[in-house]
Amino acid sequence: MSQPLRLGIAGLGTVGVGVVRIIRKQAALIEARTGRPITITAVSARSRDKDRGVSLSGYAWEDDPVALAKRDDVDVFVELMGGDEGPAKDATEAALASGKDVVTANKALLAIHGQALAEQAEAAGCLIRYEAAVAGGIPVIKALTESLAGNEITRVMGVMNGTCNYILTRMEETGNGYNSLFEEAEALGYLEADPNLDVGGIDAAHKLAILSSIAFGTQVDFDGIEIEGIQRVSIDDILAAANMGYKIKLLGVAQMTGRGLEQRMQPCLVPDSSPLGQLAGGTNMIVLEGDAIGQIVLRGPGAGEGPTASAVMSDICDIARGWHGPVFGQKATTLASATAALSQRPAAFYLRMGLLDKPGALAKVATVLGEAGISIDRMRQTEHRSDQAPVLIVTHKCSRTALDEALDAMAHTGVLASDPVALRIEDL
Amino acid sequence: MSQPLRLGIAGLGTVGVGVVRIIRKQAALIEARTGRPITITAVSARSRDKDRGVSLSGYAWEDDPVALAKRDDVDVFVELMGGDEGPAKDATEAALASGKDVVTANKALLAIHGQALAEQAEAAGCLIRYEAAVAGGIPVIKALTESLAGNEITRVMGVMNGTCNYILTRMEETGNGYNSLFEEAEALGYLEADPNLDVGGIDAAHKLAILSSIAFGTQVDFDGIEIEGIQRVSIDDILAAANMGYKIKLLGVAQMTGRGLEQRMQPCLVPDSSPLGQLAGGTNMIVLEGDAIGQIVLRGPGAGEGPTASAVMSDICDIARGWHGPVFGQKATTLASATAALSQRPAAFYLRMGLLDKPGALAKVATVLGEAGISIDRMRQTEHRSDQAPVLIVTHKCSRTALDEALDAMAHTGVLASDPVALRIEDL
Incomplete structure (x- = not known):
């Protein structure tokens, strides 16, 4: 396991530069931990001349990330360009087609094309790793x-x-x-x-x-x-x-x-x-x-050069140690097709509304909620502002459907000064 | 990768039973995730007859955990007995000597014998994994x-x-x-x-x-x-x-x-x-x-059946997926010998003391601190209790040495009603 793991890095923005910095600064530490050197063979970015505050000497330059992804002297293609279409997607596909593992921080690419990319990777026996794509440095x-x-x-x-x-x-x-x-x-x-x-x-x-x-x-x-x-x-x-x-x-x-x-x-x-x-x-x-x-x-x-680069390095070090596994936790071909379900799980809701300054206005709102089967946990009416009485309500748990019905009925009571705000209160 | 990973579990207390439960309940899910079945071949515990609320049918029984650790039909020895000496240590060593990987929740064993066990494991090409040994379910x-x-x-x-x-x-x-x-x-x-x-x-x-x-x-x-x-x-x-x-x-x-x-x-x-x-x-x-x-x-x-068993399963699933790596993050033979250093890093300290009810008592304490180069961030004297005046002090950052000198000098002022309490305030 003393052969170096050779990276090709596409994208030299904040995160790409962070990865280059870590690899230069912590080479010895990383080799001690992974059992092999991690080196950068080639890099690619939009502008070659920009001063990025880090030396790129010793790395080959590719204008085209797809060319970078296909290089024979690259073991892992590190995609840090971003975007769910265009060069990021093309180069990722090219890397997988060339039998290379991919490390990416690209949440959009995976959220839109993750299934197809995972199937391509697993059919080719390649990895796609993406710790940096979600919540930056949080593992x-x-x-x-x-x-x-x-x-x-x-x-x-x-x-x-x-x-x-x-x-x-x-x-x-x-x-x-x-x-x-x-x-x-x-x-x-x-x-x-x-x-x-x-x-x-x-x-x-x-x-x-x-x-x-x-x-x-x-x-x-x-x-x-x-x-x-x-x-x-x-x-x-x-x-x-x-x-x-x-x-x-x-x-x-x-x-x-x-x-x-x-x-x-x-x-x-x-x-x-x-x-x-x-x-x-x-x-x-x-x-x-x-x-x-x-x-x-x-x-x-959740963001920033160091934390995001740290997450990218986590994936690279895992690959250097021989990690392997499916992209989304189990083989892509075994992932079920998701059936999207609107949330019907009962929740407490926060409601804020302005009531017209009329006798019985609050009673009408309370009645509408009661008729929809929604009980009130807390209600506050605060001091009037111009001609409105601001009212805050926290409901007991109810379904969103019942709440929507109640809000609809409320709109017909003639006591609302404006549309009510309704926000879910999440159980923790 | 469709061969089952065969476990031998020694120790059927809370955690051991938790692991058995998960393996029985989530067999299909775990196989989908790891790509192979995880099975239990044999178990060992102090008492065979105890009702543990979980079926052990289908598992061989060993009275002696060392015998369990050596069985040919066990790939991974799961040590959930605890204790830094005796059966846990003997069986772990026997498992490694038989070329088996070890998963353990035993913090005492690793804290005392970790280096020797890691060297033994790595020389034999075996793993020791211990996610459950520190902070239960926290990875x-x-x-x-x-x-x-x-x-x-x-x-x-x-x-x-x-x-x-x-x-x-x-x-x-x-x-x-x-x-x-x-x-x-x-x-x-x-x-x-x-x-x-x-x-x-x-x-x-x-x-x-x-x-x-x-x-x-x-x-x-x-x-x-x-x-x-x-x-x-x-x-x-x-x-x-x-x-x-x-x-x-x-x-x-x-x-x-x-x-x-x-x-x-x-x-x-x-x-x-x-x-x-x-x-x-x-x-x-x-x-x-x-x-x-x-x-x-x-x-x-940090504890409990489910969380600790979950951490044990994390290690087992990693092994099933082919994870490998050194025990303590880098090869045991490359770990430096630690030089223990007492904490000299400056810190703020909290001090609580009872002063005798004498004129100038507080001034004497403040003077002693000042002479030791320790400045005071906050000081509160609260209402007297019997013949004492309780005083609370938060210092600015100082070394523990300076503080100890000040506390020593304070003891000679004749104004303390009892030994002061000094607690470090950790920077977060």
Whole structure:
């Protein structure tokens, strides 16, 4: 096992440069741990001349990542370009077609094309590893695939997009609205080139789709996720939730039910004393639940050069040590086709509404809820604002269908000053 | 890869029975994940007739675990007996001598004999895996060995004994003293047969010794750990710490320093808003820090049938998939001999003392601290109790040596009503 493991790295942005840095800095340590040297043969990026603050001397240069992926002197193709189409996909396919293992941080590619790529890889006897694709430095792929291999997974959930969590945390801290904090995050460089990937929940949903596949033995089903971003989370809701002992998080949840696979990525309330409730700023957190283990919680940096490169190195070191296994925890050809199921699992809900200043308005709302079979855990009416009476309600557990019926009936009572806000409260 | 992996399980207590249950219940799921069936060939325990609530039919019985370990029809010897000498050690050595891989949950065995066993295993081309030995269901061995393989580890710390954390949490909740909560934990069956293993910090120190070896590439050095149990933690300190925004935890910390390896297992203060501070009850938490990843936090059940068996299954499934690697993250023969270094890293300290009711008493204490170069971050004198004035001090960072000198000088001022309590405040 003293032959070097030779890498070809495509993409020299933050993460690619981080990987190069680690391989140069920790060569001896890594060789002691994996039993063989890990070397870089060739690299590829859009611009050859850019100063990246790290020496690329000694590495061959390829303008075309596909050419890089096919090189005979590359054992592992490290795909750090990103994007679910174009060069990342082409080069990954080329690497697999050339019999090479692939390490990638590309959540979009796997969420959209994971099944086809996994089938291609496994037919060719190659690996695809992607610890860095989900929750940055948090070792969730390994924990789910390997550490929980003896468990029937019952639920996977987490805060998987640091930018959204940063915005929501800062909204509560500052009392400012979404737009103001969106601008702050943008100024800090926290947003993707297409900000909707972050604030629209798409990036986090890509990650959830990957976790669901491993957890439940189903083909990656990104389209089956109910996705709602944080753009409509109002500062009023954040403050009202805080006042009642909750935080609002963009929370991903996946569960297998009798009717199919529920996957949700949406703003939810969680108790502020829970690990998820206490997660402030850009940190990520994943909660894994299994029939034997109960619950484990993994917390760490979800992005950034060092943490993401650390996760990429974890995959590379595993390959150097001879790791092998299927892409999504079991053979791709044995993964079941996922049946997407809208969430019908009863939950408590948080409701906020403005009532017109009319006698009996609150009674009408309460009556509508009662008629839908929804009982009220807590209700608060706060001081009037102009002509509205703000009302907060936390329901006992009810189905989303019953709630939607009640909201619909409420709209016909003539006492609402505006559409009510309804957010799920996730059980922890 | 369709040949079954055949286990011989020695020890049918809580964990052993848990492993049998999982293998019977999840056979199909595990085979889908690992690519081969996992079967039990033979079992061994002290009493054959005990009703364990799980069927052992179909498994051969061995009275002698050494005989079990040598059976030709066993591929992996699963050691769940416990104890650092006697049958566990003998059978583990016999298994390795017969060329079999070993999975164990035995922290004491590895903390005391880990180096010799690792050398034996690696010389024979065998594995020893032990995810369940540290922090139960938390996948910390895997995270440290595999997920952080590209990192220079800078610090490992954590709450690794659920019983101690339970007692400390309940002391704060109830306001009762240590003895009362020790009895409560005993009544609940939370204590080892020798309670000093728990409350004396020994069990947690066994775990820390194992983590240190992997983290820093050193031979397991249990004797190099500064160990202090929780027996002397008083309810006064818990309440005073809470009052100043801290929790007291039995915290294990390992760091490599220029002078050698610091390993401490002792009661420390941590900010109550930190993940460690928020850890209540019997749950465990491990914090891993590396140069690339920064910090990750792993939280989960540290004991119990399901979680511990889940960790054992993780190792078994890895072996079924063909995992191989050295026992402590790099070849045992390359592990450095650890030089134990007492902690000289500056830290803030919490001091509690009773002063005699004399004019100038507080000034004398402050003067002594100042003369030792220790500056005071916060000081509180609370209402007198009988003839004493209770004083709480939080220092700025200072060395333990300077603090010990100050405490010594303080003893000669004639103003102390009793020996001061000094507890380290760990940086998080």
